[in-house]
Amino acid sequence: MITCYENVKEAVVGPSTRSENGILLQIDRHGTQDHVIMEVMDKDWTALLLRVRDHQDRAAFGALFTHFAPRIKGFLMKSGSSASASEDCAQDVMATVWHKAHLFDPSRASVATWVFTIARNRRIDVIRKERRPEPEDLPWGPQATLDQGEALIIAQENDSLAAAIATLPQNQRALIERAFFADLSHAQLMQETGLPLGTIKSRIRLALERLRHKMMQ
Amino acid sequence: MSINHHLSEGLILAYAAGSLPEAYSLIAAAHISMCDDCRAAATAYEALGGAVIDDGDSAALCQDSLAKTFARISAPALGLPVVVTPKAPSVLPAPLQDYLGARLEDVKWRNVGMGVRQCVLKTKGSQTARLLHIPAGTAVPDHGHGGLELTLVLKGAFSDKTGRFGVGDVEVADQSVEHTPVADPDMDCICLAVTDAPLRFKSFLQRALQPFFGI
Numbered sequence: 448m449i450t451c452y453e454n455v456k457e458a459v460v461g462p463s464t465r466s467e468n469g470i471l472l473q474i475d476r477h478g479t480q481d482h483v484i485m486e487v488m489d490k491d492w493t494a495l496l497l498r499v500r501d502h503q504d505r506a507a508f509g510a511l512f513t514h515f516a517p518r519i520k521g522f523l524m525k526s527g528s529s530a531s532a533s534e535d536c537a538q539d540v541m542a543t544v545w546h547k548a549h550l551f552d553p554s555r556a557s558v559a560t561w562v563f564t565i566a567r568n569r570r571i572d573v574i575r576k577e578r579r580p581e582p583e584d585l586p587w588g589p590q591a592t593l594d595q596g597e598a599l600i601i602a603q604e605n606d607s608l609a610a611a612i613a614t615l616p617q618n619q620r621a622l623i624e625r626a627f628f629a630d631l632s633h634a635q636l637m638q639e640t641g642l643p644l645g646t647i648k649s650r651i652r653l654a655l656e657r658l659r660h661k662m663m664q
Numbered sequence: 665m666s667i668n669h670h671l672s673e674g675l676i677l678a679y680a681a682g683s684l685p686e687a688y689s690l691i692a693a694a695h696i697s698m699c700d701d702c703r704a705a706a707t708a709y710e711a712l713g714g715a716v717i718d719d720g721d722s723a724a725l726c727q728d729s730l731a732k733t734f735a736r737i738s739a740p741a742l743g744l745p746v747v748v749t750p751k752a753p754s755v756l757p758a759p760l761q762d763y764l765g766a767r768l769e770d771v772k773w774r775n776v777g778m779g780v781r782q783c784v785l786k787t788k789g790s791q792t793a794r795l796l797h798i799p800a801g802t803a804v805p806d807h808g809h810g811g812l813e814l815t816l817v818l819k820g821a822f823s824d825k826t827g828r829f830g831v832g833d834v835e836v837a838d839q840s841v842e843h844t845p846v847a848d849p850d851m852d853c854i855c856l857a858v859t860d861a862p863l864r865f866k867s868f869l870q871r872a873l874q875p876f877f878g879i
């Protein structure tokens with residue numbers, strides 16, 4: 448694993464990867480360049496996945512694997528699957544991450560969100576053996592994608608979301624637990640969730656509006 | 665398209681989380697295909713899923729887990745990659761076309777009385793998803809619900825005592841609602857209805873009709 452990380456370090460700290468996407472901002476905050484490198488290694492899953500997408504970079508994939516595979520396995524086990532089925536499914540999900548990397552669009556979702564949707568769909572498909580009806584996809588073309596700055600905002604949104612969950616009142620945390628790891632009751636399905644997602648929803652709504660506008664041109 | 669009746673937040677959360685039974689997922693996906701508000705909400709709840717994974721408990725992997733995954737990656741893929749076929753413009757939103765085909769004309773209807781026709785979709789679980797064709801001006805029998813009932817309008821409109829529902833609108837009703845949906849007088853209404861338990865009709869006559877609904 449250690450060799451993996453060293454390779455990743457070289458891969459991620461290449462001059463083009465960092466300076467454009469805003470992470471340089473963190474230099475001021477933390478002072479030393481070394482710290483910045485650590486930040487990138489810890490957090491910039493987008494840069495790593497783009498290395499997988501664009502260069503089939505196995506070291507970058509190894510770093511993503513080390514972070515996400517145990518979490519996917521934990522997620523599946525918490526949903527009630529056995530350790531061996533969860534291990535198998537986690538490997539399957541990560542292989543899908545590799546194979547579908549070309550579909551990853553950092554302006555639409557963070558890596559964690561994208562990985563979650565793959566794990567969710569595999570859980571339904573492989574473990575529950577049901578179909579997963581998906582909405583009609585919108586044709587996000589290259590001209591419709593957001594710029595890098597906006598992609599970074601999406602990643603930061605995800606970070607602040609994680610922080611927000613940690614501070615939620617117990618009843619809302621319980622609702623999230625049930626939604627992701629069990630079934631909501633009919634009454635819960637009909638209710639408002641009261642979760643603090645207003646900001647992120649309106650950001651996405653605006654992006655959809657811009658997209659529709661571009662599609663009409 | 666102006667949509668006035670949306671999915672509830674709880675439904676969108678469960679859909680994004682992947683814990684909704686297939687028939688409810690189908691109607692959620694169909695509405696989201698037509699409604700950017702609910703699409704934005706579903707995307708936000710998926711971001712919540714990302715945070716749940718990121719923040720959640722890890723489980724120790726098998727020792728050779730990464731090597732095995734690389735082996736999966738380099739193994740020749742079983743089956744062809746899924747090609748997303750562009751959907752034909754249709755009354756039926758894309759997720760419904762996956763169940764029924766693209767053309768409304770090809771739907772295999774069954775008469776269920778009073779001019780109403782239905783086609784039951786094949787979904788897993790205790791819910792039933794059916795496409796309903798209600799002739800203009802016709803009322804569907806007053807019935808109570810055994811559980812959560814969702815109705816999405818695909819063509820035309822219907823009204824009941826809770827309001828009027830046009831194309832793209834979804835009615836979310838539970839067992840406390842007794843309603844008599846009536847299709848608009850000038851156009852047949854086609855909608856997707858998902859019920860969680862047999863409809864129970866109130867009058868004896870309607871009870872006699874119930875077997876025709878095939879539930």
Ligand SMILES: [Zn+2]
Pocket residue numbers: 667669670671695699700701702703
């Ligand atoms: Zn909606």
